[in-house]
Amino acid sequence: MCDNEIIDMSSASLLENCDECGDQNVKNKRKSNGQTPIIIVGSKAPLSDIEDFEDGMTTPSSPVGAAGDKEKQQQPQTEKTSSDPISQSIGNFGRWQFLLTFLLSLVNFPCTFHIFSPTFEGASRDFWCARPEGFRDLPVDLWKNLSGIFSVVSDGKVKYDPCTIKDMPLPIHNYTDVSVTFSNESVPRKKCLHWEYDSSGFGETIISEWDLVCENQQLNNLAEMMFLLGVAVGGLASGFFSDRLGRKKTLMVSLLLQIVLGLGIAFAPLLSVYLVLRALLGFVCVSVVFSGFVLCMELVGGKWLTISGVSYLFPLPIAYIVISGIAYYIKDWRNLQIAITVPAVPFLALWWILPESPRWLLTMGRVEETFEVLEEAARVNKITLPANTHKLLKQSISKVESTEAPKVGLGDLFRTPRIRKISLVLYIVWFSVYLIYYGVVLNLSSLGGNIYINSIISGAVEFPAIAISIVFLLKMGRRWPLCLTIVGAGLACLLTVLVPEENFNWLTITFAMIGKFCISSSNVVMPVYTAELFPTIMRNLGVGSSNVPAGVALMLVPYLWNLADMSAKMPMAVLGTCGVIGGAAVLLLPETDNLADTLNDIE
Template structure:
């Protein structure tokens, strides 16, 4: 009896699958904000140098008392090229003569200025406290914000490479719960970090867990769901990330203090540990790992939850023997011609890398679009949510490959056009940015479905971790590219756009799985058999249901 038939006997879409999907969606809503948390906890407010005659309440004197704040600011802080007070320099001595000059005249006497040796004064009207104001990460230290984001993404890369093989060895459920617990602990601790170094270490540690939670939840969902419903489950889970974006935007609007915001998204993770105990280990993984008795036990447990009667009679060890594979080596993937489909999937790292660069380049730099980052966070969440379902709908007509190529092209064009629009065309720039992020999300949805269809169960977490690793590399590169703003204001965005345009080309060698009689492969042998498995029952069945998208 094939895996698909075993799952159908236990209930391929019943109460258990619904519970599992709801739990994973809620978890995603609460875990995704940890990825883009620095949009708000590391928001950079307007700032200027601290100056004694303006900011020291103990300074007295008739002259300073009679002057307005604007006048004191004018003689203390030079103007930049936009005739606004400099953020990182001040006059060494008050420039009283400027009070008698036309205000449009700028001070070009560089020798009269110095860095902000006494600290900064911040505009706290939007954010009373961020890690920027906590540790003065401005001016010469402004790149440290990108360092925090890069460390988190680096942690997510290493985490996917470390925990994914452990998931294939010890099971999806136990590693999923362990990473969920770690994420709650370290990001709760990050809210109380006494120094910037400790904060960076804790955020790196948090990153180690985030991708494993994502990969294992997708593995458990796909391996407990019948093929024809799998695409809907994937899209719903990916849509929960979009809801998480909107949730973070609303939460950050209500909670402006970075310590409290950190706690608000971290403490609820401990509550999720209790319902996660009701999850069931993947029976596909158990059977492939030759744990027959436990696999049958879990199948019967799910059948009981789904209200299936006579499960003990139909779900027996004898019936699952045909589904058992000899434990293969991952190197077998390189020997058989059709198994090169998996190798091609690994070579599609460029697509995952490129989509991550453009996606995180947009969502991690909301302040480059405008001042209302709360609205942009919610707007991006809404557009990505819509894009997930648009992608699901278009898959019915164009297939997985065309879907990824088309949306990658549209995303690249949107980013490049937006790069050269003047700042005054704010509405059009926001429209193109949301279009770009929506197209990247739609392409990523097709890529995730394609990946599940191509990877065998026995190596799904390992290979998924490797492919996700390329995605994480792109996420690491995205904030680092913003350092190039010091050379050109357009250069990072040009790179985002070009790399997204090229991303779709690597999809061409991959096989199309839509309407190809393709069931979820469980071993390298299944890939050789066109994804339909080598079981006698399947060979005799001429009316096998196909995967619908």
């Protein structure tokens, strides 16, 4: 009989681990290299390198008091368990871990607010060339008929051109003369320089304040792209700062900068200042999310790596719903910006609540500080630390130093045929998932219908998508769930193309929300699968490099709906095609049973 059993998190199966079983490949499968992968937002629940997926399951996951602690200390310890002194000392999950991971998940609220804010702050609406002095009391429809330029579009409808106006001599006192004299097509025209906006659905927006219409229309897309550019760059850089400064410091500094930049945007006097501040805000927002996520993952062990990592993302859909309610009552974009920034202020108190990551402290060789954190965790979890905790911590440092992973470079991602295939296919998958996810989330106003209701529905469908992803990760593997959810999202987007434009907008939104449900699940499974596919020596590099095509997708999202000028169905058709291609590409990847340490293990 085997002495111990370890839960294999990649297949959720029980593997025997003992010398009598003769399975030396299971015992001591891997050694941690002490690094933490860089994860992108939305980055949903990747597993840290500092622990294997099976890690910590040889110890009780819940403290049971002093008697239980004595029994636990008397249990024979596998070598794998001794390589994880954190979980061995305080357990995989308890009251301490629950309280801290819950608080950390809440920092997602202000970050999600800022990501989603352009949906309301830059909402498109009806506009027309401004009425000159003396025409201010003229009804808008009459003014359009008198001064506007109209054309017949492909579907036979008459379209008003708000960017051009008839070149009428002013002042004019007889409206009848205007309509008769200037109704001929030969009337000279001129570009409109000032506009008026429909204020029935929104108050002042960045579009109406800075006239981001007609020739300046692309500046609105640029404003959104600047934030997403900051997200893409911040996704690559946040791991660097977090590994060197610590998780807590990176989180708190980023949180403070988020508040300062968020308030600065609300008072931006110029569009250029707004663009720069939005880019910086995107950088620090993703740093808040990533450093909080890494700290969350480094407080738990065993199967709770997956559960806590996914649960960390539950505030996202709630935030979508909350900001919809805030934006419904606060119409002016500057006041809305203040309203979504201020809720982050109470989180500054986390400086006195959150500990530094004990795993990061240990990799830095700071044994005494690690021990202090473990003492506090044991007190809250109502357990007693093992008597040899100090010894285990020091042994862990010696082991990490003696087994330090060799340096790898970008070229190693393409050095062998198998790892090259994995890298290239994952780039396609990450690009597809991010393009579809943010293409739907950030363009809800382009789908038609009520933008507030669409946003609430979008948030609501993400709840079950995140929850079901936990089941996928624990019970059903990675490859087929990821393939089917991406393809499902693509097919749902393609089905919107078949919906007639008249009187069937509800059906378009239904298919779009089905696509949102599927791609939300993909967005959770994908980073976990990616972290498992790369060997330990290059897992940071592999996950980080996958952020590059994801960042490209993020920067393309604001311009996606420009394709609607060619055809109203074109944007969703592009998303659907990417979904089918990205989902099919997943089938080129292997299923993950065990984590690999080296390239030789992959080959």
